[in-house]
Amino acid sequence: MGRRAKNKQPPPENLETKEYSKPRKRKADPADDRPRPAKKSKGKDTVTSKTKSKINTSKKGPRIRFEDENPDSSEGWEDVRDGAAIGDLDSLLGDSDDDLLRGPVQELDFGSDADEPAPLPSKKSKSKQGGTPPSEIVPTAGSSSSSPDSDWDEDERTTMANMEARSRAMDAQAAADAELDMQEFQAADADDDDEDADVDMDRPDDMNGDIDAEPFQLPTAEEREQEKITTPDVHVVQRRIRECVKVLGKFKRLAEKGRSRSEYVAQLIMDITSYYGYNEFLAEKLFHLFSVPEAIEFFEANEVPRPVTIRTNTLRSRRRDLAQALINRGVNLEPIGKWTNVGLQVFESTVPIGATPEYLAGHYMLQAASSFLPVIALAPQPNERVLDMASAPGGKTTHIAAMMQNTGVVFANDANKARTKSLTANVHRLGCRNVVVCSYDGREFPKVMGGFDRVLLDAPCSGTGVISKDASVKTNKSERDFTLLSHLQKQLILCAIDSVSPESKTGGYIVYSTCSVTVDENEAVVDYALRKRPNVHLVDTSLEFGTPGFTSFRGKVFAPSVALTRRFYPHVHNMDGFFVAKFKVEKRAKTKKPAEEAGTVEIVAEDGTVESQPQEDIGFDSEEDKPYLEEAKRRRMKAKGLRPPPRTKAPTVSATVKASA
Amino acid sequence: MRPLTEEESRAVFEKLANYIGKNLIHLIDRPDGAYCFRLQKDRVYYVSEDTMRLGISVARPNLISLGTCFGKFSKSGKFKLHITALDCISKYAKYKVWIKPNGEMPFLYGNHVLKAHLGRITEDTPEHQGVVVFSMNDMPLGFGVTSRSTVDTRKLDPTSIIVFHQADVGEYLRDEETLF
Numbered sequence: 001m002g003r004r005a006k007n008k009q010p011p012p013e014n015l016e017t018k019e020y021s022k023p024r025k026r027k028a029d030p031a032d033d034r035p036r037p038a039k040k041s042k043g044k045d046t047v048t049s050k051t052k053s054k055i056n057t058s059k060k061g062p063r064i065r066f067e068d069e070n071p072d073s074s075e076g077w078e079d080v081r082d083g084a085a086i087g088d089l090d091s092l093l094g095d096s097d098d099d100l101l102r103g104p105v106q107e108l109d110f111g112s113d114a115d116e117p118a119p120l121p122s123k124k125s126k127s128k129q130g131g132t133p134p135s136e137i138v139p140t141a142g143s144s145s146s147s148p149d150s151d152w153d154e155d156e157r158t159t160m161a162n163m164e165a166r167s168r169a170m171d172a173q174a175a176a177d178a179e180l181d182m183q184e185f186q187a188a189d190a191d192d193d194d195e196d197a198d199v200d201m202d203r204p205d206d207m208n209g210d211i212d213a214e215p216f217q218l219p220t221a222e223e224r225e226q227e228k229i230t231t232p233d234v235h236v237v238q239r240r241i242r243e244c245v246k247v248l249g250k251f252k253r254l255a256e257k258g259r260s261r262s263e264y265v266a267q268l269i270m271d272i273t274s275y276y277g278y279n280e281f282l283a284e285k286l287f288h289l290f291s292v293p294e295a296i297e298f299f300e301a302n303e304v305p306r307p308v309t310i311r312t313n314t315l316r317s318r319r320r321d322l323a324q325a326l327i328n329r330g331v332n333l334e335p336i337g338k339w340t341n342v343g344l345q346v347f348e349s350t351v352p353i354g355a356t357p358e359y360l361a362g363h364y365m366l367q368a369a370s371s372f373l374p375v376i377a378l379a380p381q382p383n384e385r386v387l388d389m390a391s392a393p394g395g396k397t398t399h400i401a402a403m404m405q406n407t408g409v410v411f412a413n414d415a416n417k418a419r420t421k422s423l424t425a426n427v428h429r430l431g432c433r434n435v436v437v438c439s440y441d442g443r444e445f446p447k448v449m450g451g452f453d454r455v456l457l458d459a460p461c462s463g464t465g466v467i468s469k470d471a472s473v474k475t476n477k478s479e480r481d482f483t484l485l486s487h488l489q490k491q492l493i494l495c496a497i498d499s500v501s502p503e504s505k506t507g508g509y510i511v512y513s514t515c516s517v518t519v520d521e522n523e524a525v526v527d528y529a530l531r532k533r534p535n536v537h538l539v540d541t542s543l544e545f546g547t548p549g550f551t552s553f554r555g556k557v558f559a560p561s562v563a564l565t566r567r568f569y570p571h572v573h574n575m576d577g578f579f580v581a582k583f584k585v586e587k588r589a590k591t592k593k594p595a596e597e598a599g600t601v602e603i604v605a606e607d608g609t610v611e612s613q614p615q616e617d618i619g620f621d622s623e624e625d626k627p628y629l630e631e632a633k634r635r636r637m638k639a640k641g642l643r644p645p646p647r648t649k650a651p652t653v654s655a656t657v658k659a660s661a
Numbered sequence: 662m663r664p665l666t667e668e669e670s671r672a673v674f675e676k677l678a679n680y681i682g683k684n685l686i687h688l689i690d691r692p693d694g695a696y697c698f699r700l701q702k703d704r705v706y707y708v709s710e711d712t713m714r715l716g717i718s719v720a721r722p723n724l725i726s727l728g729t730c731f732g733k734f735s736k737s738g739k740f741k742l743h744i745t746a747l748d749c750i751s752k753y754a755k756y757k758v759w760i761k762p763n764g765e766m767p768f769l770y771g772n773h774v775l776k777a778h779l780g781r782i783t784e785d786t787p788e789h790q791g792v793v794v795f796s797m798n799d800m801p802l803g804f805g806v807t808s809r810s811t812v813d814t815r816k817l818d819p820t821s822i823i824v825f826h827q828a829d830v831g832e833y834l835r836d837e838e839t840l841f
Contacts, residue, residue, distance in 0.1 A: 325798075357765050360830035361800050385715070409712045420725045424841040428730060428745040429833045433709070436716045437725040449718045 216243040218259050218267055228270075237271045241296065244268040248292045268292070272299060278474045285482075285518055286464060288554060294571070301571035302467040308346040308353065309336055310364045311372065311395070313430045314402045317363040319344065325358050339544055340372050342402075362429040367395040370465070370568055370578040374456055374513035375399040377541040377566075377582050381506050382407040384453035387499055389442040389492060390460055392419035394426035400456065401432035410435045411449065415442060443491050446498040453507030457496040459489045461514035461521050465577020468570060486520045493529045497536050502587045509539075510583040517569065517577040519553045526565060526581045527558040535589065538564045541582045545573065549581070662701040662716065662724060672740040673698065673705055673731065677750070680742075680791035680804060684753035698731070704841075705731045705740070707749065726841065743840060744803060744828040747793070751801035754793040756783045758807075758824055765796050768803065769831035774824035776817050786811045792824060803829030 216239070219227065244264050247254040251261055265287075273283045276299050287295045310333075312319040319335070319342055326333060330350035336343035344364070346353055353359070354366055380386050380400050391397040391412040401410050412427065414420050417439045427435045440448055442457075462485055463473045496510050512529075514521050526549070529536060538561040546566030551558050565581035634644040665673065678685050688696065688707070695710040701724055708716070708728025716727040729749065732742040742750075760768060764778025780797050788810045794803045805824040814823055832840060 355834060357769060357796060357800065357802065357830070360769060360833055361802065362830075363800075409715050411715075417725075421837055421841050424726045424730075425833050425837045427726070428841075429830070431748050433729050433748075434712055436712060436719065436727040438719045438723045439725055440719075440723050448720075448723075449715070 216240070216247075218244075218247075218256055218263060221263075224267065224270060232274055234275070237275050241268060241271045241275060244271070245292050245296055272296075276303070276474070277471075279477070281479055282464070282474060282477055289517060289519070297571040298569060301569075301574075304570075305468050306368065306570065306574065306576055309367060309369045310344050310346060310353065311367045311399060312342040312344065312364050313362055313398065314342060315406060315431050316361065317358075322358065322363050325363070326356070329356055329358075331356075336369055340369075340376065342399075343369060343372055345369075360429070362431050365395055365398060365426065365430060367399075368466075368469075368576050370515065370576040371395050372399065373541075373543055373546075373566075373568065373578060373580050374458055374511045375403065377513075377543055377580050378454055378456050378509065378511040379542065380404050380408075380410075380454050384408045384504075384507055385411075385451065387411045387413065387445070387449075387452045387455045387496075389413050389445065389455060389457045389496055390415070391437075391458075392416060392423040394423040394430075396456060396458060397423065397435060398426055398430040398432050401427070401435055402430070404434065406432060406434050408434060411452070412437045413440055413442060413445070415439065443495050445495045450499050451501040452499050453501065453504040453509075455496045455500050455510045456513075457492055457510065458513045458515075459492055459521075459525075461485060461489070461516035462518065463515055465515040465517045465568075465570070465579075467577075469576070482518065482520055486525060489514070489521060489525045490528050493525055494532060497529060497533050497583065497585060500585045502535065502585045508585045510536075510585065511541075512579075512581045512583070514579050515576055516579065517567065519550055519556070522567070522579040522581070523549050523551075523553065523558050523562050523565065524556065526562055529583070530559050530561070533585075535586045536583050537561060537586070539582050539584045540564055541566050541580050543580060546580070547572070549579070662699050662706075662713075662721065662727075665698050665700050665705065668738075669700065669705075669734065669740075670698065672734070672738070676732070676740050676742055677746075680750045680755070680793065681753040682755045684755065687753055688749060699727070700734075701727070704733045707731050707746075730841070742804070742828065744830055744832045745840070747801050747804065747828070747830065750804060751793045751795070754804075756786045756790050756792040756807070757795055758782050758786075758792045758805075759795045759797055759799075760802070761797060765802065768794060768826065769829050771826060771829060771831060771835065773822040773826045774805065775819065776814060776821050776823050777819040779814070779823050782811055782814070782823075784811055788813070791827075794824060794829070801830075803827070803831075 219240075244267055248261070248264055248268070251264075255261070255264070269280070269284050269287055272278060272287065273280050276283070278286070278299075286298065289295070290298055312322050317325075323333060323335075323344060326344075326349075331353065332347040332349065333344045334347065335341075336345045358364060359366075375396050378386075378400065380403050382404050384404065385408055386400055386404070388397045388400060388410060392414040394412065397410060397412040404410065410432070412423060412435050414423055414437075420437055420439050424437050427437060438448075462477050462481060463470055464477070467473050493510075493512055496512070500508055500510055502508055512526060516522065526538070530538065538559075541564065543566050546568050548563040549558075549565035549567055551560055551562050562581075565579065568575055568578040568580075570577055634647075637644045674685060677688070681688075696707060697710055697713060699706045699708060699713060701721070704726070706726065706728045707730075712728055716724065729745060730743055731746040731749075732740055734740055758774065758779065759781040760774055760778045761780045764774065764780075767778065768774055774794060783792070786792060786807055788807060790807050792805060792807055793801055794805060796802055803826070805827045807824055808822050809817065817823070
């Protein structure tokens with residue numbers, strides 16, 4: 001199962017190191033003050049050469065990450081620092097250090113590091129950064145980049161085998177670069193101070209040294225049409241993406257006269273489709289989820305594989321023992337983070353991680369870090385009855401069973417019979433004895449069996465959060481798929497809610513999760529469930545990270561409690577895009593009351609007794625109703641064209657009726 | 662899902678007794694609640710009664726598995742133990758074989774255990790006795806049948822087979838399609 005997939009996987013990244021970007025999920029303005037991308041060095045040769053070297057240094061970000069993973073190369077990091085320190089001696093204290101700091105941030109070109117100190121070198125780096133295409137943006141574009149840069153491109157594909165040698169070479173180079181930087185900086189600093197100063201102010205287009213000298217022009221609609229037919233040059237597209245992002249960041253100042261914001265957006269989306277290979281519909285859908293620079297980061301992150309993670313099976317082993325056993329087999333791993341005590345992240349392995357004797361004996365499960373989250377949110381307790389509605393291949397099911405310590409019973413359902421094979425295999429391999437595997441359509445569920453304490457609905461979804469795993473999503477999802485999926489999800493979530501017993505002493509919870517980031521599969525579904533089932537409300541997921549769900553999105557307004565849901569993004573949390581919502585089911589109100597009494601219904605639901613309120617006697621008073629019935633009859637007759645009998649008595653009442661009508 | 666018939670339970674118990682002997686009663690008399698054997702589509706499941714009762718509500722065509730699968734009946738009525746039963750068998754096994762780390766992978770690929778890979782073996786193991794195969798750090802890897810008694814193995818040369826392979830945990834990967 002996991003074995004083959006694993007073999008394909010390139011070296012993993014550290015989960016934690018990526019988290020630097022966490023605080024920046026909402027692009028802060030200060031970031032935008034810095035014209036990010038394609039500013040070329042100001043035509044000074046020295047500066048250009050330095051540019052390149054500096055790029056090298058600054059791109060150290062990911063590299064450092066790799067070194068980090070390697071226990072014995074931890075001194076690699078030190079080396080870099082040393083190099084920098086040498087540079088410092090040359091004078092300019094803080095500069096190269098600063099570079100180091102900036103390193104990881106610049107690796108995503110549009111990164112806006114709000115917390116970054118911005119002394120003068122920062123301008124410098126900007127001017128440098130632009131010339132060469134941002135390394136991550138450029139899987140295919142090799143041509144015009146300078147040699148250190150293309151070098152770096154290969155680095156991206158560092159294999160386990162050559163990693164150490166490479167990192168050593170890089171360290172050496174980095175040290176040299178830092179030194180070179182220092183000297184050049186001093187030289188350049190003197191005379192380009194003023195130029196630097198107005199970089200931020202000016203439209204920087206006029207300084208594009210390398211790629212092309214003319215200022216950036218947004219193509220007209222006709223040109224765009226034209227380009228759709230011909231294949232555009234990757235470099236042009238790339239540059240245009242950067243420019244558009246920049247312009248959209250500070251639209252008033254940077255936009256061309258007479259061009260509207262939507263034109264820029266349209267151009268940007270078109271470029272994204274051609275550059276990253278999304279279909280237009282999906283690109284637009286995803287683009288609108290984020291702020292502009294963040295969207296680009298998201299698309300970037302989808303090109304990079306997520307780290308390999310495993311979950312300790314607490315039924316068979318303990319994390320420390322497992323880690324020790326795997327380390328003895330030549331696996332390099334580390335706990336994922338503080339939020340889980342069963343997860344391990346695998347950095348590199350000399351053996352296939354999906355076929356070690358420990359794996360076969362069920363000591364761990366290969367599972368994405370994001371898949372831990374819904375189960376943690378569900379928090380199943382021993383001796384409960386739990387339903388996993390869409391469970392194959394069993395990662396979450398076995399996690400649930402492990403958390404319940406093999407007590408109670410877990411119903412693992414999956415609609416697809418073929419996928420239940422791997423589900424059963426995993427359940428048995430991990431030694432879960434309390435699991436019943438069945439294959440129903442999830443929508444049949446309250447009929448098959450109800451009264452569950454907890455239900456996990458990891459709904460079938462478009463998979464827009466796992467594009468890095470399955471790139472086919474980019475092209476094969478259309479508007480219709482989304483409509484169908486969200487319809488199915490809405491049906492499923494209602495079934496899930498109905499399967500839960502509100503009387504449950506320990507539970508009464510539902511967790512809804514998807515591996516998708518779109519709003520119509522997540523918040524919209526949650527909101528729909530809240531509207532359809534008044535006895536259900538959202539509760540905190542007890543996940544300590546993740547961004548809150550949208551309470552309104554592009555004109556749609558959801559219930560304010562939707563903010564209790566959690567979203568996870570590849571570019572922010574370095575795990576698959578994911579969504580988790582947790583509901584609590586209360587007892588249904590005993591009497592069906594009209595909607596305007598929802599408030600009182602809730603009170604009734606909360607303390608579980610209806611009698612607590614003083615209730616007036618509700619019943620039929622035929623005397624009082626009589627004139628109304630009379631009046632209705634007359635009206636009916638009139639409508640049929642019959643002549644109603646003359647009004648005999650109680651004209652006052654009918655008059656009031658008329659007034660009210 | 663239905664209870665086993667007389668004949669079927671005899672077949673199952675005979676097979677199990679080959680590995681765990683008298684400990685068989687521990688499978689039935691458990692301190693942590695009643696357990697029972699159930700047959701569903703040729704397969705025999707060992708499941709706690711509580712789970713079984715809840716499992717009754719699942720219709721026969723939709724029920725894939727419940728509890729632990731012990732094995733299956735072949736068309737001719739013979740019972741074959743599956744690797745999934747390893748959990749219970751290994752806990753109560755009478756005769757055990759430990760294999761050295763260099764023998765682990767060959768065994769997990771479905772090969773017999775050679776004498777060269779033999780780390781330890783329960784004393785006085787008779788010939789053709791069902792044994793559970795462990796790795797040196799007591800991780801159950803599978804089960805098989807001895808080819809010789811413990812005494813006889815001493816005379817054998819290193820390449821000769823000690824335990825005939827019957828099932829190993831590698832089947833979870835190799836035979837996932839047919840196992841369930």
